[in-house]
Amino acid sequence: MATDDFVVLWDKRKNLMAKLNFGGVEENVVTREEFPLEKALEVLKDETIAIIGYGVQGPGQALNLRDNGFNVIVGQRYPSKTWDKAIADGFVPGETLFSIEEAAERGTIIQYLLSDAAQIAIWPTLKKYLTPGKALYFSHGFGITYKERTGIIPSADIDVILAAPKGSGTSLRRLFLEGRGLNSSYAIHQDATGRAKERVVAMGIGIGSGYLFETTFQNEVYSDLTGERGTLMGAIQGIFAAQYDELRKRGHSPSEAFNETVEELTQSLMPLVAENGMDWMYANCSTTAQRGALDWWQKFRDATAPVFKELYDSVAAGEEAQRSIDSNSQSDYREKLEVELATLRDSEMWQAGKVVRGLRPEKN
Ligand SMILES: NC(=O)c1ccc[n+]([C@@H]2O[C@H](COP(=O)([O-])OP(=O)(O)OC[C@H]3O[C@@H](n4cnc5c(N)ncnc54)[C@H](O)[C@@H]3O)[C@@H](O)[C@H]2O)c1
Numbered sequence: 141m142a143t144d145d146f147v148v149l150w151d152k153r154k155n156l157m158a159k160l161n162f163g164g165v166e167e168n169v170v171t172r173e174e175f176p177l178e179k180a181l182e183v184l185k186d187e188t189i190a191i192i193g194y195g196v197q198g199p200g201q202a203l204n205l206r207d208n209g210f211n212v213i214v215g216q217r218y219p220s221k222t223w224d225k226a227i228a229d230g231f232v233p234g235e236t237l238f239s240i241e242e243a244a245e246r247g248t249i250i251q252y253l254l255s256d257a258a259q260i261a262i263w264p265t266l267k268k269y270l271t272p273g274k275a276l277y278f279s280h281g282f283g284i285t286y287k288e289r290t291g292i293i294p295s296a297d298i299d300v301i302l303a304a305p306k307g308s309g310t311s312l313r314r315l316f317l318e319g320r321g322l323n324s325s326y327a328i329h330q331d332a333t334g335r336a337k338e339r340v341v342a343m344g345i346g347i348g349s350g351y352l353f354e355t356t357f358q359n360e361v362y363s364d365l366t367g368e369r370g371t372l373m374g375a376i377q378g379i380f381a382a383q384y385d386e387l388r389k390r391g392h393s394p395s396e397a398f399n400e401t402v403e404e405l406t407q408s409l410m411p412l413v414a415e416n417g418m419d420w421m422y423a424n425c426s427t428t429a430q431r432g433a434l435d436w437w438q439k440f441r442d443a444t445a446p447v448f449k450e451l452y453d454s455v456a457a458g459e460e461a462q463r464s465i466d467s468n469s470q471s472d473y474r475e476k477l478e479v480e481l482a483t484l485r486d487s488e489m490w491q492a493g494k495v496v497r498g499l500r501p502e503k504n
Protein backbone atom coordinates (compact mmCIF):
# COMPACT_ATOMS: atom_id res chain seq x y z
CA MET A 141 0.00 0.00 0.00
CA ALA A 142 1.35 3.47 -0.88
CA THR A 143 2.12 5.82 2.03
CA ASP A 144 -0.61 8.26 0.93
CA ASP A 145 -3.23 5.48 1.06
CA PHE A 146 -2.11 4.62 4.57
CA VAL A 147 -2.66 8.22 5.75
CA VAL A 148 -6.15 8.14 4.26
CA LEU A 149 -7.09 4.91 6.04
CA TRP A 150 -5.67 6.08 9.36
CA ASP A 151 -7.54 9.38 9.08
CA LYS A 152 -10.75 7.56 8.29
CA ARG A 153 -10.63 5.54 11.51
CA LYS A 154 -9.82 8.60 13.59
CA ASN A 155 -12.12 11.21 12.09
CA LEU A 156 -15.05 9.32 10.58
CA MET A 157 -14.20 11.28 7.49
CA ALA A 158 -11.43 10.77 4.97
CA LYS A 159 -9.01 13.49 4.03
CA LEU A 160 -8.28 12.72 0.43
CA ASN A 161 -5.59 14.19 -1.75
CA PHE A 162 -6.97 15.64 -4.99
CA GLY A 163 -3.99 16.34 -7.23
CA GLY A 164 -2.03 17.86 -4.34
CA VAL A 165 -4.92 19.52 -2.45
CA GLU A 166 -6.46 17.81 0.60
CA GLU A 167 -10.25 17.78 1.03
CA ASN A 168 -12.69 16.20 3.47
CA VAL A 169 -14.84 13.44 2.01
CA VAL A 170 -17.46 11.29 3.74
CA THR A 171 -17.75 7.75 2.41
CA ARG A 172 -20.27 4.99 3.04
CA GLU A 173 -17.48 3.14 4.87
CA GLU A 174 -17.27 5.77 7.60
CA PHE A 175 -20.98 6.51 7.53
CA PRO A 176 -22.87 3.39 6.43
CA LEU A 177 -26.57 3.32 5.70
CA GLU A 178 -27.29 1.65 9.07
CA LYS A 179 -25.77 4.64 10.84
CA ALA A 180 -27.81 7.05 8.71
CA LEU A 181 -30.99 5.13 9.59
CA GLU A 182 -30.10 5.29 13.29
CA VAL A 183 -29.41 9.06 13.14
CA LEU A 184 -32.74 9.78 11.39
CA LYS A 185 -34.91 7.12 13.07
CA ASP A 186 -37.16 9.66 14.80
CA GLU A 187 -37.35 12.08 11.88
CA THR A 188 -40.11 12.55 9.31
CA ILE A 189 -38.57 13.65 6.05
CA ALA A 190 -40.99 15.87 4.12
CA ILE A 191 -40.13 16.31 0.46
CA ILE A 192 -41.66 19.52 -0.83
CA GLY A 193 -41.87 19.34 -4.63
CA TYR A 194 -41.99 16.30 -6.86
CA GLY A 195 -40.38 17.52 -10.10
CA VAL A 196 -36.99 16.05 -11.00
CA GLN A 197 -34.96 15.90 -7.76
CA GLY A 198 -38.05 15.25 -5.61
CA PRO A 199 -38.83 11.76 -7.01
CA GLY A 200 -35.17 10.72 -7.19
CA GLN A 201 -34.49 11.62 -3.57
CA ALA A 202 -37.89 10.53 -2.22
CA LEU A 203 -37.79 7.08 -3.80
CA ASN A 204 -34.17 6.41 -2.85
CA LEU A 205 -34.86 7.47 0.76
CA ARG A 206 -38.02 5.36 0.90
CA ASP A 207 -36.28 2.30 -0.56
CA ASN A 208 -33.45 2.81 1.93
CA GLY A 209 -35.96 2.56 4.80
CA PHE A 210 -36.45 6.19 5.88
CA ASN A 211 -39.74 7.74 6.95
CA VAL A 212 -40.67 9.83 3.90
CA ILE A 213 -43.70 11.94 3.02
CA VAL A 214 -44.29 14.17 0.01
CA GLY A 215 -45.83 17.65 -0.13
CA GLN A 216 -47.10 18.71 -3.53
CA ARG A 217 -49.60 21.06 -5.15
CA TYR A 218 -52.98 19.51 -5.95
CA PRO A 219 -54.21 19.05 -8.64
CA SER A 220 -51.01 18.73 -10.66
CA LYS A 221 -49.25 16.25 -12.91
CA THR A 222 -46.62 15.73 -10.28
CA TRP A 223 -49.28 14.94 -7.62
CA ASP A 224 -50.43 12.15 -9.96
CA LYS A 225 -46.82 11.07 -10.49
CA ALA A 226 -46.33 10.78 -6.72
CA ILE A 227 -49.41 8.53 -6.54
CA ALA A 228 -48.09 6.42 -9.44
CA ASP A 229 -44.84 6.08 -7.46
CA GLY A 230 -46.73 4.65 -4.48
CA PHE A 231 -47.30 7.70 -2.27
CA VAL A 232 -50.79 7.62 -0.74
CA PRO A 233 -52.91 10.78 -0.27
CA GLY A 234 -53.55 11.39 3.43
CA GLU A 235 -50.89 8.88 4.47
CA THR A 236 -47.64 9.79 2.72
CA LEU A 237 -48.80 12.45 0.24
CA PHE A 238 -50.10 15.81 1.43
CA SER A 239 -50.51 19.44 0.50
CA ILE A 240 -47.31 21.45 0.83
CA GLU A 241 -48.60 23.00 4.08
CA GLU A 242 -49.54 19.71 5.72
CA ALA A 243 -46.31 17.97 4.74
CA ALA A 244 -44.31 20.92 6.06
CA GLU A 245 -46.21 20.75 9.34
CA ARG A 246 -45.66 17.00 9.73
CA GLY A 247 -42.00 16.98 8.65
CA THR A 248 -39.02 17.44 10.94
CA ILE A 249 -36.59 17.62 8.02
CA ILE A 250 -38.07 19.70 5.21
CA GLN A 251 -36.49 19.01 1.84
CA TYR A 252 -37.13 22.14 -0.19
CA LEU A 253 -37.16 20.70 -3.71
CA LEU A 254 -39.35 23.14 -5.57
CA SER A 255 -37.74 24.85 -8.54
CA ASP A 256 -35.49 27.67 -7.32
CA ALA A 257 -38.03 30.29 -8.49
CA ALA A 258 -40.97 28.49 -6.84
CA GLN A 259 -39.02 28.34 -3.57
CA ILE A 260 -39.24 32.15 -3.47
CA ALA A 261 -43.00 32.15 -4.12
CA ILE A 262 -43.76 29.49 -1.48
CA TRP A 263 -41.32 30.75 1.19
CA PRO A 264 -43.86 32.97 3.04
CA THR A 265 -46.10 29.88 3.36
CA LEU A 266 -43.36 27.42 4.26
CA LYS A 267 -41.56 29.45 6.90
CA LYS A 268 -44.56 29.29 9.25
CA TYR A 269 -43.99 25.55 9.62
CA LEU A 270 -40.24 25.75 10.33
CA THR A 271 -40.52 25.48 14.10
CA PRO A 272 -37.45 25.33 16.38
CA GLY A 273 -35.29 22.23 15.99
CA LYS A 274 -36.48 21.35 12.49
CA ALA A 275 -34.03 21.17 9.59
CA LEU A 276 -34.48 22.96 6.28
CA TYR A 277 -32.71 21.01 3.54
CA PHE A 278 -31.78 22.29 0.08
CA SER A 279 -30.19 20.63 -2.93
CA HIS A 280 -28.78 23.93 -4.13
CA GLY A 281 -27.08 26.90 -2.49
CA PHE A 282 -29.26 29.28 -4.56
CA GLY A 283 -32.01 30.40 -2.14
CA ILE A 284 -29.66 31.09 0.77
CA THR A 285 -26.67 32.54 -1.11
CA TYR A 286 -28.78 35.00 -3.09
CA LYS A 287 -30.99 35.82 -0.09
CA GLU A 288 -31.25 39.52 -1.00
CA ARG A 289 -32.91 38.44 -4.24
CA THR A 290 -34.88 35.42 -2.94
CA GLY A 291 -35.95 36.69 0.49
CA ILE A 292 -35.25 33.19 1.90
CA ILE A 293 -33.89 33.99 5.36
CA PRO A 294 -34.58 31.19 7.86
CA SER A 295 -34.88 31.91 11.57
CA ALA A 296 -31.82 31.11 13.70
CA ASP A 297 -33.47 28.24 15.64
CA ILE A 298 -33.51 25.70 12.79
CA ASP A 299 -30.73 23.75 11.05
CA VAL A 300 -30.10 24.77 7.45
CA ILE A 301 -28.33 22.09 5.46
CA LEU A 302 -27.58 21.12 1.86
CA ALA A 303 -26.97 17.89 0.00
CA ALA A 304 -26.64 18.49 -3.73
CA PRO A 305 -26.37 15.49 -6.05
CA LYS A 306 -23.86 16.14 -8.82
CA GLY A 307 -26.24 15.15 -11.56
CA SER A 308 -29.86 14.98 -12.61
CA GLY A 309 -32.49 13.53 -10.27
CA THR A 310 -33.16 11.05 -13.05
CA SER A 311 -29.55 9.78 -12.86
CA LEU A 312 -29.72 9.73 -9.05
CA ARG A 313 -32.61 7.25 -9.24
CA ARG A 314 -31.25 5.23 -12.18
CA LEU A 315 -27.81 4.76 -10.62
CA PHE A 316 -29.42 3.81 -7.28
CA LEU A 317 -31.50 1.13 -9.01
CA GLU A 318 -28.34 -0.16 -10.69
CA GLY A 319 -26.79 -0.54 -7.22
CA ARG A 320 -24.35 2.27 -7.91
CA GLY A 321 -24.70 5.85 -6.67
CA LEU A 322 -24.15 9.46 -7.53
CA ASN A 323 -21.80 11.66 -5.56
CA SER A 324 -23.11 14.79 -3.84
CA SER A 325 -21.67 17.79 -2.10
CA TYR A 326 -22.90 18.79 1.35
CA ALA A 327 -22.84 21.98 3.41
CA ILE A 328 -24.13 23.45 6.65
CA HIS A 329 -25.41 27.03 6.73
CA GLN A 330 -26.83 26.95 10.27
CA ASP A 331 -26.36 24.44 13.08
CA ALA A 332 -29.04 25.33 15.62
CA THR A 333 -29.42 21.88 17.16
CA GLY A 334 -25.81 20.72 17.26
CA ARG A 335 -27.00 17.84 15.05
CA ALA A 336 -26.75 19.55 11.65
CA LYS A 337 -23.62 17.61 10.65
CA GLU A 338 -25.00 14.16 11.40
CA ARG A 339 -28.36 15.09 9.92
CA VAL A 340 -26.92 16.31 6.61
CA VAL A 341 -24.49 13.43 6.23
CA ALA A 342 -27.22 10.91 7.04
CA MET A 343 -29.49 12.58 4.47
CA GLY A 344 -26.72 12.52 1.87
CA ILE A 345 -26.19 8.79 2.39
CA GLY A 346 -29.97 8.21 2.48
CA ILE A 347 -30.61 9.82 -0.91
CA GLY A 348 -28.12 7.41 -2.45
CA SER A 349 -24.87 9.37 -2.60
CA GLY A 350 -21.74 7.30 -2.90
CA TYR A 351 -19.37 9.92 -1.55
CA LEU A 352 -20.08 13.33 -0.01
CA PHE A 353 -17.77 16.26 -0.72
CA GLU A 354 -17.63 19.11 1.80
CA THR A 355 -18.53 22.57 0.49
CA THR A 356 -20.35 25.80 1.41
CA PHE A 357 -23.72 27.05 0.11
CA GLN A 358 -21.95 29.78 -1.87
CA ASN A 359 -19.34 27.53 -3.45
CA GLU A 360 -21.99 24.97 -4.34
CA VAL A 361 -24.15 27.48 -6.20
CA TYR A 362 -21.30 29.35 -7.88
CA SER A 363 -19.72 26.13 -9.20
CA ASP A 364 -23.08 24.59 -10.12
CA LEU A 365 -24.30 27.61 -12.10
CA THR A 366 -20.92 27.87 -13.84
CA GLY A 367 -20.81 24.16 -14.67
CA GLU A 368 -24.31 23.90 -16.14
CA ARG A 369 -23.87 27.08 -18.20
CA GLY A 370 -20.36 25.92 -19.12
CA THR A 371 -18.96 22.54 -20.09
CA LEU A 372 -21.85 20.44 -18.75
CA MET A 373 -24.60 21.97 -20.86
CA GLY A 374 -24.16 25.44 -22.41
CA ALA A 375 -20.58 25.34 -23.68
CA ILE A 376 -20.86 21.78 -24.94
CA GLN A 377 -23.86 22.60 -27.13
CA GLY A 378 -22.07 25.74 -28.36
CA ILE A 379 -18.92 23.89 -29.35
CA PHE A 380 -20.93 21.05 -30.94
CA ALA A 381 -22.86 23.59 -33.02
CA ALA A 382 -19.72 25.45 -34.13
CA GLN A 383 -17.94 22.29 -35.31
CA TYR A 384 -21.07 20.77 -36.92
CA ASP A 385 -21.79 23.98 -38.85
CA GLU A 386 -18.19 24.21 -40.09
CA LEU A 387 -18.23 20.61 -41.31
CA ARG A 388 -21.55 21.17 -43.09
CA LYS A 389 -20.29 24.39 -44.74
CA ARG A 390 -17.33 22.41 -46.03
CA GLY A 391 -19.59 19.90 -47.74
CA HIS A 392 -19.79 17.03 -45.23
CA SER A 393 -23.05 15.13 -44.93
CA PRO A 394 -25.23 15.54 -41.80
CA SER A 395 -24.49 11.98 -40.63
CA GLU A 396 -20.74 12.46 -41.02
CA ALA A 397 -20.82 15.83 -39.27
CA PHE A 398 -22.93 14.43 -36.41
CA ASN A 399 -20.82 11.30 -36.01
CA GLU A 400 -17.57 13.30 -35.82
CA THR A 401 -19.05 15.92 -33.48
CA VAL A 402 -21.35 14.12 -31.03
CA GLU A 403 -21.94 10.42 -31.54
CA GLU A 404 -18.35 9.25 -31.30
CA LEU A 405 -17.82 11.46 -28.26
CA THR A 406 -20.77 10.11 -26.26
CA GLN A 407 -20.59 6.49 -27.42
CA SER A 408 -16.89 5.79 -27.68
CA LEU A 409 -14.55 8.41 -26.26
CA MET A 410 -16.26 9.89 -23.16
CA PRO A 411 -16.74 6.45 -21.60
CA LEU A 412 -12.95 6.03 -21.92
CA VAL A 413 -12.38 9.44 -20.31
CA ALA A 414 -14.82 8.52 -17.53
CA GLU A 415 -12.95 5.29 -16.93
CA ASN A 416 -9.36 6.47 -16.79
CA GLY A 417 -8.94 10.12 -17.71
CA MET A 418 -8.12 12.18 -20.79
CA ASP A 419 -4.52 10.96 -21.19
CA TRP A 420 -5.74 7.36 -21.31
CA MET A 421 -8.34 8.14 -23.94
CA TYR A 422 -5.64 9.91 -25.99
CA ALA A 423 -3.35 6.89 -25.51
CA ASN A 424 -6.07 4.67 -26.99
CA CYS A 425 -6.41 6.69 -30.17
CA SER A 426 -4.13 6.83 -33.18
CA THR A 427 -0.80 8.64 -33.04
CA THR A 428 -2.27 10.99 -35.66
CA ALA A 429 -5.20 11.88 -33.38
CA GLN A 430 -2.90 12.21 -30.37
CA ARG A 431 -0.66 14.72 -32.18
CA GLY A 432 -3.61 16.80 -33.32
CA ALA A 433 -5.39 16.82 -29.95
CA LEU A 434 -2.23 17.70 -28.05
CA ASP A 435 -1.53 20.57 -30.48
CA TRP A 436 -5.07 22.02 -30.46
CA TRP A 437 -6.46 21.74 -26.92
CA GLN A 438 -4.66 24.81 -25.61
CA LYS A 439 -6.04 26.92 -28.49
CA PHE A 440 -9.57 25.95 -27.50
CA ARG A 441 -8.79 26.65 -23.82
CA ASP A 442 -7.43 30.11 -24.64
CA ALA A 443 -10.33 30.94 -26.96
CA THR A 444 -12.95 30.03 -24.36
CA ALA A 445 -11.17 31.25 -21.18
CA PRO A 446 -12.54 34.84 -21.51
CA VAL A 447 -16.08 33.47 -21.84
CA PHE A 448 -15.65 31.42 -18.66
CA LYS A 449 -14.37 34.51 -16.85
CA GLU A 450 -17.39 36.50 -18.02
CA LEU A 451 -19.65 33.65 -16.92
CA TYR A 452 -18.16 33.32 -13.42
CA ASP A 453 -18.31 37.11 -12.93
CA SER A 454 -21.98 37.05 -13.90
CA VAL A 455 -22.66 34.19 -11.44
CA ALA A 456 -20.79 35.93 -8.61
CA ALA A 457 -22.59 39.23 -9.27
CA GLY A 458 -25.95 37.47 -8.94
CA GLU A 459 -26.89 38.29 -12.54
CA GLU A 460 -27.39 34.64 -13.51
CA ALA A 461 -29.54 34.09 -10.44
CA GLN A 462 -31.65 37.16 -11.22
CA ARG A 463 -32.11 36.04 -14.82
CA SER A 464 -33.37 32.61 -13.69
CA ILE A 465 -35.66 34.15 -11.10
CA ASP A 466 -37.15 36.58 -13.64
CA SER A 467 -37.65 34.07 -16.43
CA ASN A 468 -38.59 31.01 -14.37
CA SER A 469 -41.22 32.80 -12.33
CA GLN A 470 -43.26 33.80 -15.41
CA SER A 471 -46.53 31.94 -15.72
CA ASP A 472 -45.82 30.96 -19.34
CA TYR A 473 -42.30 29.73 -18.53
CA ARG A 474 -43.01 26.11 -19.55
CA GLU A 475 -44.54 27.14 -22.92
CA LYS A 476 -41.61 29.43 -23.75
CA LEU A 477 -39.16 26.73 -22.67
CA GLU A 478 -40.83 24.24 -25.00
CA VAL A 479 -40.40 26.66 -27.93
CA GLU A 480 -36.67 27.02 -27.19
CA LEU A 481 -36.18 23.28 -26.74
CA ALA A 482 -38.05 22.64 -29.99
CA THR A 483 -35.61 24.95 -31.79
CA LEU A 484 -32.75 22.74 -30.60
CA ARG A 485 -34.65 19.53 -31.29
CA ASP A 486 -35.64 20.65 -34.80
CA SER A 487 -32.16 21.86 -35.77
CA GLU A 488 -30.54 19.81 -38.48
CA MET A 489 -27.79 18.64 -36.11
CA TRP A 490 -30.18 17.12 -33.57
CA GLN A 491 -32.53 15.78 -36.24
CA ALA A 492 -29.49 14.03 -37.74
CA GLY A 493 -28.71 12.87 -34.20
CA LYS A 494 -32.13 11.31 -33.85
CA VAL A 495 -31.56 9.20 -36.94
CA VAL A 496 -28.00 8.29 -35.91
CA ARG A 497 -29.23 7.25 -32.42
CA GLY A 498 -31.74 4.95 -34.06
CA LEU A 499 -28.94 3.25 -35.96
CA ARG A 500 -26.95 2.19 -32.91
CA PRO A 501 -26.21 -1.50 -33.36
CA GLU A 502 -27.92 -2.47 -30.07
CA LYS A 503 -31.22 -1.07 -31.44
CA ASN A 504 -31.30 -3.95 -33.86
N1 LIG B 1 -33.21 18.91 -11.73
C1 LIG B 1 -32.16 18.33 -11.18
O1 LIG B 1 -31.82 17.20 -11.51
C2 LIG B 1 -31.37 19.03 -10.09
C3 LIG B 1 -30.07 18.59 -9.81
C4 LIG B 1 -29.41 19.11 -8.69
C5 LIG B 1 -30.05 20.09 -7.91
N2 LIG B 1 -31.30 20.53 -8.24
C6 LIG B 1 -31.95 21.50 -7.39
O2 LIG B 1 -33.04 20.84 -6.75
C7 LIG B 1 -34.12 21.75 -6.53
C8 LIG B 1 -35.39 21.23 -7.20
O3 LIG B 1 -35.16 21.27 -8.61
P1 LIG B 1 -36.03 20.42 -9.67
O4 LIG B 1 -35.32 20.55 -10.99
O5 LIG B 1 -36.31 19.08 -9.12
O6 LIG B 1 -37.36 21.29 -9.68
P2 LIG B 1 -38.55 21.31 -10.76
O7 LIG B 1 -38.38 22.46 -11.68
O8 LIG B 1 -38.65 19.97 -11.37
O9 LIG B 1 -39.82 21.64 -9.83
C9 LIG B 1 -40.12 20.88 -8.67
C10 LIG B 1 -41.53 21.05 -8.21
O10 LIG B 1 -41.87 22.41 -8.03
C11 LIG B 1 -43.27 22.50 -8.16
N3 LIG B 1 -43.63 23.90 -8.39
C12 LIG B 1 -43.22 24.72 -9.39
N4 LIG B 1 -43.75 25.95 -9.24
C13 LIG B 1 -44.51 25.90 -8.10
C14 LIG B 1 -45.29 26.86 -7.40
N5 LIG B 1 -45.39 28.12 -7.81
N6 LIG B 1 -45.93 26.46 -6.27
C15 LIG B 1 -45.82 25.20 -5.82
N7 LIG B 1 -45.08 24.25 -6.43
C16 LIG B 1 -44.44 24.61 -7.56
C17 LIG B 1 -43.56 21.59 -9.36
O11 LIG B 1 -44.91 21.14 -9.30
C18 LIG B 1 -42.58 20.45 -9.13
O12 LIG B 1 -43.19 19.42 -8.40
C19 LIG B 1 -33.64 23.10 -7.08
O13 LIG B 1 -33.05 23.79 -6.01
C20 LIG B 1 -32.58 22.69 -8.11
O14 LIG B 1 -31.63 23.69 -8.36
C21 LIG B 1 -31.97 20.02 -9.31
Ligand SMILES: CC(C)(O)[C@@H](O)C(=O)O
Pocket residue numbers: 306307308309364368372
Ligand atom coordinates in the same frame (compact mmCIF):
# COMPACT_ATOMS: atom_id res chain seq x y z
C1 LIG C 1 -28.19 18.33 -13.30
C2 LIG C 1 -27.46 19.63 -13.04
C3 LIG C 1 -27.22 20.37 -14.34
O1 LIG C 1 -26.20 19.30 -12.47
C4 LIG C 1 -28.17 20.50 -11.98
O2 LIG C 1 -27.27 21.45 -11.48
C5 LIG C 1 -29.45 21.16 -12.40
O3 LIG C 1 -29.60 22.37 -12.12
O4 LIG C 1 -30.34 20.51 -12.95
Ligand SMILES: [Mg+2]
Pocket residue numbers: 364365368
Ligand atom coordinates in the same frame (compact mmCIF):
# COMPACT_ATOMS: atom_id res chain seq x y z
MG1 LIG D 1 -27.98 23.35 -11.18
Ligand SMILES: [Mg+2]
Pocket residue numbers: 305306307364368
Ligand atom coordinates in the same frame (compact mmCIF):
# COMPACT_ATOMS: atom_id res chain seq x y z
MG1 LIG E 1 -25.58 20.54 -10.91
